[in-house]
Amino acid sequence: MKKLLFQFDTDTHPSVFDTVVAYDGGADHVIGHANLSPENIRSLVEGTIFTRPPKAKKNTAIFVGGSDMEAGQALFEAVQSYFFPGFQVSVMLDSNGSNTTAAAAVAKLASSGSLKGKKAVVLAGTGPVGQRAAVMLAQEGAEVCITSRKLEKAKQACTNMEKRFGVQLTPIEARNIDDRAAAVNDAQIILATGAAGVELLKAEHWENNSQLEMIADANATPPLGIGGTDMMDKGLERHGKIIWGAIGFGTLKLALHRACIEKLFEDNKQVFDAELIFKLAKEMA
Numbered sequence: 001m002k003k004l005l006f007q008f009d010t011d012t013h014p015s016v017f018d019t020v021v022a023y024d025g026g027a028d029h030v031i032g033h034a035n036l037s038p039e040n041i042r043s044l045v046e047g048t049i050f051t052r053p054p055k056a057k058k059n060t061a062i063f064v065g066g067s068d069m070e071a072g073q074a075l076f077e078a079v080q081s082y083f084f085p086g087f088q089v090s091v092m093l094d095s096n097g098s099n100t101t102a103a104a105a106v107a108k109l110a111s112s113g114s115l116k117g118k119k120a121v122v123l124a125g126t127g128p129v130g131q132r133a134a135v136m137l138a139q140e141g142a143e144v145c146i147t148s149r150k151l152e153k154a155k156q157a158c159t160n161m162e163k164r165f166g167v168q169l170t171p172i173e174a175r176n177i178d179d180r181a182a183a184v185n186d187a188q189i190i191l192a193t194g195a196a197g198v199e200l201l202k203a204e205h206w207e208n209n210s211q212l213e214m215i216a217d218a219n220a221t222p223p224l225g226i227g228g229t230d231m232m233d234k235g236l237e238r239h240g241k242i243i244w245g246a247i248g249f250g251t252l253k254l255a256l257h258r259a260c261i262e263k264l265f266e267d268n269k270q271v272f273d274a275e276l277i278f279k280l281a282k283e284m285a
Helices: 016-024 042-049 054-059 069-081 095-112 128-139 151-165 177-183 246-264 274-284
Strands: 004-009 029-033 060-065 090-093 119-123 143-148 170-173 189-192 214-217 234-238 241-244
Touching: 004 016, 004 042, 016 029, 016 060, 016 246, 042 060, 054 060, 060 069, 060 095, 060 246, 069 090, 069 095, 069 128, 090 246, 095 128, 095 189, 095 214, 095 234, 095 241, 095 246, 095 274, 119 128, 119 177, 128 143, 128 151, 128 189, 128 274, 143 151, 143 177, 151 170, 234 246, 241 246, 246 274
Parallel strands: 004 029, 004 060, 060 090, 119 143, 119 189, 143 170, 189 214, 214 241
Antiparallel strands: 234 241
């Protein structure tokens, strides 16, 4: 029986990246649907749960994606609301690669040293990856701050993550590169999750910081998010700091994404959100 993955995307077009990784993860067929919301998915979900007999339902799964984390979370929850005993399929949430990218970055940082009790600053952290990474850092015992050019946006991200995961995060307004440099001055960990091609810190802002221990940068598009690093850095020591570049931990991200897809087809009751994905990432790291 064919392994069918239904790709539920909140954007105008289903993500090509997610489609490719889905096939690499073992799906026999990937069926993409776009512009989805909690209001228009009922018939699609019912199509996945009412077709195959109980023992064969593990061969059908749902992947929720798109660029908007809030929209993805709402869709993810709506999908599950139509499940009932005996009629459900495995489902995974990874809007904009948020869970898998965040999990890979934090897992690699955790493999490089203890995160507990450390101050971690997630630069430009209000996007999907930044928010989920901040949660994972906090769950590992770090004191986590999220920066944004607008304080209200940072506050909203912290509130959303506290509501969903019960973690305490601190919002910081950082309108420019000098503000960001000040924000990381007393940090031991920096994770940059800004937009592609935007430099958030220059090398001079971190190279001589004696408190800083670890840096990870999720940006692989020049200029990198943190100057003086390299996208290929894999736990490389630079100026006494351990550096992880986007490609450096991206190998784990892709392997993790594929592993999650494969696990969706082990049975019909898998629910892959941040918690389970991060647990798997730490095992793989």
